Amino acid sequence: MTTPELRSRIESSPLYNRDLAPTSVEQRHWGTYNFAALWISMSVNILTYMLAASLVQGGMNWKQAVATIFLGNTIVLAPMLLNSHPGAKYGVPFPVLARASFGVLGANVAAVLRALVACGWFGIQAWIGGEAISTLLATLVPGWKNFAYGAAVCFFVFWLINLAVVLKGIEYIRILQGISAPILLGVGLLLLGWAYHAAGGFGPMLSAPSR
Template sequence: MADNREEKKEASSLHSIKPEDRIMSWGDNTMLWLGGCISIGTLSMGSAQLDKGLNLFQVFMAVLLGSGILVLGIVLNDQFSYKTGAPYAIQLKSAFGTKGSIIPVMIRGLPAIVWYGFQTWLGGSAINNISIELFGYDNVWLFFILFQLIQILLSIKGFKSAKWVGNIGGVVIVLAMLYMLYICISQYGEILQTELVNKEGTWGLPFIAAVIAFFGNSTTVMLNAGDYSREMQPGMSNFKRGISYFLAMVPATVLLGIIGAMASTATGIANPINAFANMVDNPFIMIITLAFIIFAQLSTNLASNVIPPAYAFMDAFKMKHKTAVILVGILAVCTFPWVLTNDSSAAGLDLFVKIYTAFFGPIFAILVTDYFFIHGKEVSEEDLGDLYIADGTHAGVNWAAMIALFVGAIIGLINVDLSFFTATIPTALIFYFGMKYMPSCDRFRKGTTLEKSGNV
């Protein structure tokens, strides 16, 4: 029996991490989240707000509010894993059951593979452009493959690599963003003052839509926030972790949104990267911009796009960590990212994003309801151990969670742009009352607040 347990532990890093074995300090966590939240899409989103009639201050406030709400969601959902040391894939079993958890874990993991490939192609293209500028050598396929191999090798090392890349990449990214901001202000200050700062703007529906857009841009990380918090060293309160998330995500997201708006205003080019490249005919500045893109893709992939699908495969197919991350890397290439980055693919990619995003609010609502209201924030060692047992109390599928998930997703699909807000409360209510009254949920109520209050 001992041999079987040891074999299982070796084959998976999904087991609970003891407090003394956790490797992330407060500063490490801040830098990891900083690198993970940097997205070229946020630059584009800042640019997109100009067409909605927002001025610079309104863009600033929209990013601030949207990313601030996101931080609150992360703090709510990271508590289970920080307390237990178990990852998102195990957290799901508490609400969905050992079999039912496969669906939400894949909903989070599979889109990450698509974005992994997408961002790897962008990173490889950036390296190729640097090579052309410095050496006159053009071979985007070679740099794409090399960039992916580097990412796979780093991924094999797990969180140690993510921590290392986060610490270095975070510094590079911050310096690059500040330099890009300086270029915008110093060279295009008058244009920006006239067309962006002094613009009348609007605080109506376009502003509200912008807040929701900046919030929704990173909702994926709210779901598996526990994959990161379980690596954080003990002694960090909810407030202290929240400050870490806030400092990592909010200032950087605000800067990206503002830079995107400034670059597009200054040049009239919608794509902020192309806009910035055209702002100054200077090879050094272009290389700085491309280096920013490379580190942004690398840090985001390692922190946000490798871990979720790797854990999903480890849980569903009992893979070793090394095998899982290699498979994720191969599958990312098989998504044909060189096609996805074409303008002709934009509509299909946008539809794909809208469909899977509709499930995020319901999953978040179910996890938060399960932890705070069903279990009263109490997870004993016995409760945690049961989540790792195929035939335990949480065996099979919890139909209350599954029904809530799909009803919530249908509600969300009615208006995907508002899905997180329209679907969250209905999903939470369906799940809670399903848990309370459905006969099939009897075993899932064991040891919960529902059983203790005599509502079984």
């Protein structure tokens, strides 16, 4: 069977559509820097800072908080790498990959469950992003804090910003992440400098006992 015949046979299958087709080699523009930028964006962000702060506020010292976060990330790292490898190397999307484990019908369940988790996680991120926008507006416009629906409005503004980015496609996300990753690292260093100055040095910061 020739390649065009094989392609025609696959495309005529009810299990095939363009959204589920593997990404061709020509469409794969993600390199080492792009994947590194992705990991930086996932790790160096306000949610990570909030997690570390909540652990310290809950009674841990900095060593215990760092160890807890490191252990948690290490536990999820292995399955994440195994799950993402076929997509990164061969361009196979998750719903198709899931068919090997769950079957054609079972893969739909896995995809829906993953989508539900993503919706919940995006809701958390959108709320925090909306809170950031609301705080910024309250700083620039003092009367904004008296607006009863300000937080909800900012939530939907942040939601629309994310939607606009997603609609532009994965290539736009790749470029945006490549730009934002160094900025996130720079902001993290600035926050470290601020904490150093506010605490009076690294000594008081690192010697704080657990409660």
